[in-house]
Amino acid sequence: MAYVVFLGGVVVVLGGLTWFASWAKRRGRGSGVAGALAAYEEAYRTTGHQSHYELRQQADRKSETGSPDDL
Structure with a gap:
């Protein structure tokens, strides 16, 4: 019974x-x-x-998009 209570507690915490x-x-x-x-x-x-830090720099980079007037 103690194992069931322990496992239930672990499940609740997780x-x-x-x-x-x-x-x-x-x-x-x-x-x-x-x-x-x-x-x-x-x-x-x-x-x-x-x-x-490499992943943070990649996330911060913005891709260059053209202006709608360029079309």
Whole structure:
């Protein structure tokens, strides 16, 4: 019986964390966690840190689009 209670608790905690992650992503509130993880990556996993900044630069880049008058 103790195993069932323990597993139920684990399921509830993981479900709550999953819900919180989706809520934070929809509201755009995950930047603080992303910054903390980037600091961890910089300290312990240098290749992961470099990849993080490359992906951020790619996301920030805007593709050049022509003006409608150019047609």
